Amino acid sequence: MKRYSDMEYLRLSKWQKFVYKLVSFLVGIPLGIGHFFAKIGSAIKNGCVKFGGECKEIAVGFVHGDWKTKISYVVMGFGNIARGQVLRGLLFLLFEAVFIFYMITTGGYWMSMLPSLGKQGPESVYNPVLDTNTTVYHDNSFKILLYGVLTMFFIVAFVYTWWVNVKQNIIAEKIVKSGKKLRSGKDDLRSLVDDQFHKTLLALPMLGIVMFTVLPIVFMVLVAFTNYDGSHNGYSNALFTWVGFKNFGTLFSWTSTGAAGTQSYSATFGEILVWTLMWAFFATFTNYFMGMGVAMAINKKGIRLKKMWRTILVMTVAIPQFISLLYVSKMFAQNGLINQMLQGLGWIKSPLPFWDDPIWARVTVIIINIWIGIPYLMLITTGILMNIPADLYESAKIDGANGWQQFRKITLPYMLFITGPYLLTSFTGNMNNFNVIYLLTGGGPTNAAASGAAGSVGYTDLLITWLFKITTGSESQYYLASVIGIMVFVVVALISLVVYNVLPSIKNEEDFQ
Numbered sequence: 485m486k487r488y489s490d491m492e493y494l495r496l497s498k499w500q501k502f503v504y505k506l507v508s509f510l511v512g513i514p515l516g517i518g519h520f521f522a523k524i525g526s527a528i529k530n531g532c533v534k535f536g537g538e539c540k541e542i543a544v545g546f547v548h549g550d551w552k553t554k555i556s557y558v559v560m561g562f563g564n565i566a567r568g569q570v571l572r573g574l575l576f577l578l579f580e581a582v583f584i585f586y587m588i589t590t591g592g593y594w595m596s597m598l599p600s601l602g603k604q605g606p607e608s609v610y611n612p613v614l615d616t617n618t619t620v621y622h623d624n625s626f627k628i629l630l631y632g633v634l635t636m637f638f639i640v641a642f643v644y645t646w647w648v649n650v651k652q653n654i655i656a657e658k659i660v661k662s663g664k665k666l667r668s669g670k671d672d673l674r675s676l677v678d679d680q681f682h683k684t685l686l687a688l689p690m691l692g693i694v695m696f697t698v699l700p701i702v703f704m705v706l707v708a709f710t711n712y713d714g715s716h717n718g719y720s721n722a723l724f725t726w727v728g729f730k731n732f733g734t735l736f737s738w739t740s741t742g743a744a745g746t747q748s749y750s751a752t753f754g755e756i757l758v759w760t761l762m763w764a765f766f767a768t769f770t771n772y773f774m775g776m777g778v779a780m781a782i783n784k785k786g787i788r789l790k791k792m793w794r795t796i797l798v799m800t801v802a803i804p805q806f807i808s809l810l811y812v813s814k815m816f817a818q819n820g821l822i823n824q825m826l827q828g829l830g831w832i833k834s835p836l837p838f839w840d841d842p843i844w845a846r847v848t849v850i851i852i853n854i855w856i857g858i859p860y861l862m863l864i865t866t867g868i869l870m871n872i873p874a875d876l877y878e879s880a881k882i883d884g885a886n887g888w889q890q891f892r893k894i895t896l897p898y899m900l901f902i903t904g905p906y907l908l909t910s911f912t913g914n915m916n917n918f919n920v921i922y923l924l925t926g927g928g929p930t931n932a933a934a935s936g937a938a939g940s941v942g943y944t945d946l947l948i949t950w951l952f953k954i955t956t957g958s959e960s961q962y963y964l965a966s967v968i969g970i971m972v973f974v975v976v977a978l979i980s981l982v983v984y985n986v987l988p989s990i991k992n993e994e995d996f997q
Contacts (some may be wrong), residue, residue: 488504517978517981517982520981538647541654542647542650542651542654545650545653545654549653549654549657550657552566552567552653552657553650553653553654553657556649556650556653557650559577559580560576560577560579560580560645560646560649561573561574561575561576561577561580561649562577563653563656563657564576564649564652564653564656565577567656567660567666568666568668569656569666569667569668569669569672570669571669571672571673572652572669572672576645576649579642579645580642580645580646583638583642586635586638587635590631591635591638591639594628594631594632594634594635595632595635595636597623597628597632598628598629598632599726600725601625601628601629601710601718601723601724601725601726602622602623602624602625602628602718602723602725603622603623604622604623604723605622605623605722605723606619606620606621606622606719606720606721606722607619607620607622608620621719621720623719623723624718624719625710625712625716625718625719625723625724625725626712626717626718626719627718627719628718629703629706629707629710629718630703633699633702633703633706634699637694637698637699637702704966704969705966705970707962707963707966708731708732708963708966708967708969708970709726709727709728709729709731709963710724710725710726710727710963711724711725711727711730711731711963712724712962712963712966713959713960713961713962713963713964714959714960714961715959717960724963727963731963731964731966731967732967734749734964734967735749735750735753735964735967735968735971736749736750736753737749737750738750738751740936746932746933746934746935746936747933747934747936747937748936748937749936749937751934752931752934752936752937752941753937753968753971755931755934756941756945756946756947756950757947757975759846759943759944759945759946760915760946760947761915762846763846763849763850763914763915763917763921763946764911764912764914764915764917765911766850767850767853767857767914767917767920768907768910768911768914769907770850770853770854770857771853771854771857771858771860771861771910772861772903772907772910774854774858774861775857775858775859775860775861775862775864775865776861776862776865776869776895776899778797778858778861778862779861779862779863779865779866779869780865780869780891780895782794782862782866783866783869783870794862794863794866797858797859797862798859798863799859800855800856800859801859801860801863805856805919805920805923806919806923808856809852809856809919809920809923809924810923812852812924813839813923813924813925816838816839816848816852817838817839818835818837818839818840819835820838822836822838823835823836823838839924839925839928839929840929841929842929842931842943842944845925845928845929845943845944846943846944848924849920849921849924849925849944852920852924853917853920856920864903864906865899865903868898868899868902868903869895869899872894872895872898876894877890877894880893880894905984908980908983908984911979911983912976912979912980915946915947915948915972915975915976916946916947916948916972916976917946917948918946918948918949918952921944921945921946921949922949922952924944925942925944926942927940927941927942927943927944927945927949927950927953928942928943928944929942929943929944930942930943931943931945938953938954938957938959938961938964939953939954939957940953940957941953947968947971947972948972950968951965951968951969951972954968
C-alpha cells in the first residue's frame with residue numbers, strides 16, 4: 485500500500501481520502517493483531533525471565549540463608565515469629581494450617597476425582613423394605629468440577645503466599661544483618677490504614693472478583709471440554725466426562741447432523757455471527773447519529789419547550805423494556821394494531837409480515853431499537869454538544885461554512901473523539917443485546933435450514949440468544965453453549981483490541997485538551 489506524505493494527502497480528492505483511510509484501516513487490522521500477539525510473546529518471554537530470576541533468588545536464599553529462613557521454607561511464618569514479627573508470622577502459619585487441613589479433608593479428594601469427573605453414577609437398587617427399586621446416587625460430576633477448580637485456585641493462592649513468605653524472610657534476614665530494626669506487628673497494622681490502605685480497601689473486592697467472576701469463567705471454559713448436557717447432568721441421571729476438543733469439532737464441522745438439505749453447525753454459526761455483527765453495527769450507529777441529530781435539533785436556538793421534548797423522549801428510557809418491548813411486539817403482529825390500522829386506512833390489503841419474513845423481521849428490530857436507543861444517546865450527546873466552544877462555530881460562519889460543513893468539520897470530529905470509547909463498548913454491548921431480540925421476536929422466524937443445529941435457530945437470533953436456547957431446550961447442551969460463549973469472547977476481544985488501538989481518542993488523546 486502506498487503511503488502519502490502530508491502534502492500529497494491534502495491534494496487528494498474527498499473520495500480518494502475516504503478510500504485511503506478505509507484501506508489504511510483494513511491493512512492495519514492484521515498488523516494490529518500481529519502487533520498484539522507480538523506483545524503477548526514479549527510479555528511471556530519477560531515473564532519467563534523474571535520467573536527464572538525469582539526461582540534463582542529463592543534457591544540462593546535457601547542455600548545461604550540462616551536456619552530461621554530455611555525452616556520458613558517448610559513452616560511458613562517461622563522466621564517472622566523467631567525474629568519478633570509475631571503477627572505476620574502467625575498469619576502465614578494459619579494460612580498454611582488451613583491449606584493442609586483442607587487438602588487432607590476434602591481438597592485432595594476433589595483433585596483426585598477431577599481427571600475422571602466421577603467414577604460411579606446413579607444406579608437402581610432393590611429396596612426390600614419398600615419392595616421396589618430405588619435410585620442410589622454416588623458421585624456428582626458438577627460438584628467435582630466446581631470444587632476441583634476452586635481447589636486449584638486455592639493451591640495457586642497457597643503457592644503465591646508461600647513465595648511471599650520466603651521473600652519476606654530473605655528480606656528480613658538481610659535487614660537484621662545490616663543492623664536495622666524490623667517492622668513490628670503494630671507497624672504492620674498501622675501500615676494497613678496508612679500507606680498500604682489501598683491494599684486493605686481492594687482486598688475484599690478482589691476476592692469477590694476472583695470468586696464470582698474469574699472462577700465462573702474458568703468453570704465455563706472447562707465445561708466446553710466435557711459432554712455436560714441434559715442427559716448427562718453429572719448426578720441425577722448420568723455423569724459427564726471429559727471429551728477434549730470434540731465439541732469444538734462439532735461447532736466447526738461442515739457435515740450436517742440433521743435431515744437432507746439442512747445446514748451444518750459451522751454454516752449456522754457463521755450465519756448467526758454475520759447477522760450479529762450486522763445488528764451490532766446498525767444498532768450502534770443508527771442510534772448514535774440519530775440521537776446526535778435529535779440533540780442538535782433540541783439544542784438549536786429558537787426551539788421552545790426544550791425541557792418538555794427531552795422529558796417526552798426520556799419516558800421511553802424510564803419504562804422497563806420488558807413491558808414496552810412485549811407491547812411493541814404485539815403491535816407489529818399479524819393481527820396487531822399496526823396491521824389493523826394500515827388495513828383500515830386502505831393502504832394495504834393483507835397484513836405485513838413484520839415477524840414472519842426474515843428480512844422484514846431484521847429491519848423491524850433495527851428500527852424499533854432506534855426508538856429505544858435515541859433518547860439515551862440524546863442525553864449523552866446533549867452534554868457534549870454544550871461543551872463545544874461557540875467560538876469555533878462563529879469562526880466557521882465568518883469563513884463562510886454552511887451548517888453541513890460545520891457539522892462535518894467541528895461537531896462530528898469532536899463527538900467522535902469524546903465518544904469513541906463509548907461507541908466501542910456500545911458495539912460490543914449490542915452484540916450481546918439479549919432483551920431487544922428475545923422480547924420482540926424470540927429469535928424468529930424459524931430458520932428451517934438450521935434445524936440440524938441445537939436449539940430452534942431463527943433468522944433474528946444473535947449468538948447470545950442462540951446460546952440461551954441451547955441451554956434451555958429439551959437437550960440443554962451446556963457444553964455447546966460453553967463453546968459458543970468462548971467464541972463470542974474471542975470475536976468481541978479481537979474487535980475491541982483492533983478498534984481500541986485505532987481510536988483517535990486513544991492515539992491522539994491530547995488533541996482536544
